Amino acid sequence: MAVRVSYGALNNGMVGQLVEVQAHLSNGLPGMTIVGLPDTAISESRDRVRSAIGNSGFTWPTGRITVGLSPAFEHKRGSGLDLAIAMAVLACANSIPPAIAEGPVYLGELGLDGSVRSVPGAITTALSVAREQPGSIVLGCPETISQIALVPGIEPIPVVNLSQAIQVLTGTRSADPIQILPDRDHSSAVDLSEVVGQRPACRSLEIAAAGGHHVLLSGPPGVGKTMLARRLPDLLPPLSDQQALEVCALRDSAVTTWAGIDRSPPFLAPHHSTTLVAMVGGSVGGMLRPGQISLAHHGVLFLDEGPEFSRKALEALRQPLESGTVSVARAAFTERVPAEFQLVVAANPCPCGDAGAITCHCSPNEIRRYQQRISGPLLDRIDMHIRVGVPVGSARGDRSEDVRDRVQRARQLSAKRLASVEVSLNSRVSGDQLRRRFPPDAAAVKVMDDWRQRNQLGMRALDRILRLAWTISDLAGVDQPGEVEVAEAAALRQDHRLDVS
Numbered sequence: 001m002a003v004r005v006s007y008g009a010l011n012n013g014m015v016g017q018l019v020e021v022q023a024h025l026s027n028g029l030p031g032m033t034i035v036g037l038p039d040t041a042i043s044e045s046r047d048r049v050r051s052a053i054g055n056s057g058f059t060w061p062t063g064r065i066t067v068g069l070s071p072a073f074e075h076k077r078g079s080g081l082d083l084a085i086a087m088a089v090l091a092c093a094n095s096i097p098p099a100i101a102e103g104p105v106y107l108g109e110l111g112l113d114g115s116v117r118s119v120p121g122a123i124t125t126a127l128s129v130a131r132e133q134p135g136s137i138v139l140g141c142p143e144t145i146s147q148i149a150l151v152p153g154i155e156p157i158p159v160v161n162l163s164q165a166i167q168v169l170t171g172t173r174s175a176d177p178i179q180i181l182p183d184r185d186h187s188s189a190v191d192l193s194e195v196v197g198q199r200p201a202c203r204s205l206e207i208a209a210a211g212g213h214h215v216l217l218s219g220p221p222g223v224g225k226t227m228l229a230r231r232l233p234d235l236l237p238p239l240s241d242q243q244a245l246e247v248c249a250l251r252d253s254a255v256t257t258w259a260g261i262d263r264s265p266p267f268l269a270p271h272h273s274t275t276l277v278a279m280v281g282g283s284v285g286g287m288l289r290p291g292q293i294s295l296a297h298h299g300v301l302f303l304d305e306g307p308e309f310s311r312k313a314l315e316a317l318r319q320p321l322e323s324g325t326v327s328v329a330r331a332a333f334t335e336r337v338p339a340e341f342q343l344v345v346a347a348n349p350c351p352c353g354d355a356g357a358i359t360c361h362c363s364p365n366e367i368r369r370y371q372q373r374i375s376g377p378l379l380d381r382i383d384m385h386i387r388v389g390v391p392v393g394s395a396r397g398d399r400s401e402d403v404r405d406r407v408q409r410a411r412q413l414s415a416k417r418l419a420s421v422e423v424s425l426n427s428r429v430s431g432d433q434l435r436r437r438f439p440p441d442a443a444a445v446k447v448m449d450d451w452r453q454r455n456q457l458g459m460r461a462l463d464r465i466l467r468l469a470w471t472i473s474d475l476a477g478v479d480q481p482g483e484v485e486v487a488e489a490a491a492l493r494q495d496h497r498l499d500v501s
Helices: 045-055 082-092 098-102 122-132 142-148 162-170 199-211 225-229 241-254 276-280 311-315 318-323 364-371 376-380 400-417 431-437 442-455 459-476 483-491
Strands: 004-011 016-026 031-035 064-070 136-140 154-158 215-218 281-284 287-290 300-303 325-329 334-338 342-347 384-387
Touching: 004 082, 004 098, 004 122, 016 082, 016 122, 031 045, 045 082, 064 082, 082 098, 082 162, 098 162, 122 136, 122 142, 122 154, 122 241, 136 142, 136 162, 142 154, 199 215, 199 225, 199 384, 199 400, 199 459, 215 225, 225 300, 225 342, 241 287, 241 334, 276 281, 276 311, 281 325, 287 334, 318 325, 318 376, 400 459, 431 459, 442 459, 442 483, 459 483
Parallel strands: 031 064, 136 154, 215 342, 215 384, 300 342
Antiparallel strands: 004 016, 016 064, 281 287, 325 334
8 A cells, every 4th residue: 555644743842843753554453653753642542542533433443553743753643634644544544635645734633533633732733834845725613713713824724623624625504604703801900090100210211112222231239120110021012923922832832721812011020039940941751932022022120129140140131131032942953932022120239138228237338239239241232221220200101002003113214124124123224234334423423522522431331421412312313423422321321330429
């Protein structure tokens, strides 16, 4: 008998795995053997598939069936290949045309009654299918198809059971409509207008949101650092379809419950006891699991009491802050995982938080050691160093909705200007491109030179000031940073170390 082929896909943590299923029917005692490094769940599929085929009105072929999963050198995990295996077996038995089995990509577990069930990691799997076999028809249960309906480059078709899948593919019945799940309702209960007496800090937060800049908030306890940080996500524009899919795929790799597409930028606030593995991600049971920095992709990662985090966890942020990705090592290879987040660090100026006040009893050595917990290279990658003082007056911040509108307009200007360098945010422009293609005006150049000589700044610090100046210009609607914009940008990055004055 000829070898029959079908295609399935599995979720392998944060990456999808396209699998070619080959089935061969030969003479011998009836039975089915699965080869190609299957795990227990896949090995048990022979019983699920046999019952599903019988309960769907088809006859189990007489003879010995060998099922091979390719590539054979990669481990396969989960029950998501049941539907693909069933199609290959039916093609072996000539119950369906081989072309029907070989055409689509099948996602789903089979119940003993032939029903098609959902499997975890559907979005991650579908994105891999779209990347490796663009234009593929993808069959799965209605729940799975609802999740992947927004994935570009595939044609999803919902089926409730094995019989319906064959009827749809042979054209004896039309496919059911896809039930699109509504976006998650994530209306925020907080607003920037609730912040009182911190107008300069609110202005800084708006600049950070417009340019995607990382922020250090330094100040004594109780002045509103955490309150400000928790309002930053509401100042950011909603996620695009592609961004929302990337975020949902990462969440889907970390949790098993599906809550729908969420277009609100993520906000992650890990505890200061978070370990290195929990921060960057790792391998659990042979499968990749995203860490906090990947779950904050396209959103905000907030480190409250930043100096209290372990040195290893903090230093692990340096690579993703520069590249927007993090390398997660597995036993056989290293995977690059998205981690393009906006970092906000809140820190007290000393262990007790009252540095400079008469109530502070910290020695100079204690203050110095406390400050050095956040290294110079990490601080150098944080664009804005903001001192948050005691609230002054009763002036409130603007409404988050109004600030978000201004942020969106500023981002539209920057995206149009930066289209030629394939980035959309000022914070993502490389230093070389920034200096060559987007310089400030002549007067601002002189101001920056004076600032550099007076403060002995390196080129990286000047680049970050220029990025901030461009963001301030976009918010103001001006074509090029001038003296005013550069002066405000420099003020937002005055202190390289935590302010203890």
